[in-house]
Amino acid sequence: MFAEDIDRKINGVVKVEQDESAILVQELEEYVITKELKKHFIAFFNNYGESFEENISDIGVWISGFFGSGKSHFLKMLAYLLENKEVQGVKTVERFRKKFEDDAAAFMPMDKVTRGETHTILFNIDVQSSGPKDETAVLRVFAKMFYHYLGFYGEDLKVAKLEQFIEKQGKTAEFRRVFEEKNGASWLSSRDSFAFFEDDVVSALTQ
Known part of the structure; x- marks a missing residue:
């Protein structure tokens, strides 16, 4: 009567962030x-x-x-x-x-x-939403997740734009190396505190 074991674990609710x-x-x-x-x-x-x-x-x-x-x-x-x-x-x-x-x-x-190459970015907008609920709220979440997908820091669009600019120059690896030399911590672990390390960022960019 049943194709599968009825005692198996079944998710009652499908969540987009579950990707195991x-x-x-x-x-x-x-x-x-x-x-x-x-x-x-x-x-x-x-x-x-x-x-x-x-x-x-x-x-x-x-x-x-x-x-x-x-x-x-x-x-x-x-x-x-x-x-x-x-x-x-x-x-x-x-x-x-x-x-x-x-x-x-x-x-x-x-x-x-499906024979071509398509990229998908799957997320729950409620979970990823932060900041004021104004007319730009949805757009900010879309931008955040898009930059995250590209490997940039989508939580702060100012930082993401900076990283995108550095990437266009082909200097990402060099910038991260120099920043770590000056700051002592890696760029990826420090960028969420960007405002505290602006001097190190400017110094790394200048070099």
Whole structure:
């Protein structure tokens, strides 16, 4: 009656920040694509695929539904499919191929767009949000997470811009070496206290 052991541990709530290998395998393998979900996958990948055929700069997708309806789960699956993340030696798209065995045509757009290189940044905006809740709050979180993804200090956009400038000069490794010589601590462990070490930063930049 049951394909899997009913006594196994099952996450009651899917969280975007959970990325442990064992949890991901279970989420990917046991994700059930209902008829309704299949419609959403087809709609998403058909529209997303069009952006590869023509020059489109403004694309947004809004996922809405009642509490507990599976929005986060669906979003997380989309993110792993788009990046075609490899989990325990198996690409995500290959795990989904068997879920569409009864409808190969519906799977084709998904298979096509995942052959390219796509990067995804998955995060919970409530968890990452900080500072005043004004009209720029959402934009600040997006900028923060984007800079984090690039390896810069997204918590402080001033510092992130500085790091980005140094990177463009091809001087990141040299700057970090010189800063550590002057400060005694590494740049990565000190940048969250940037304001206290501005003299060392200026001295390192000057050198």
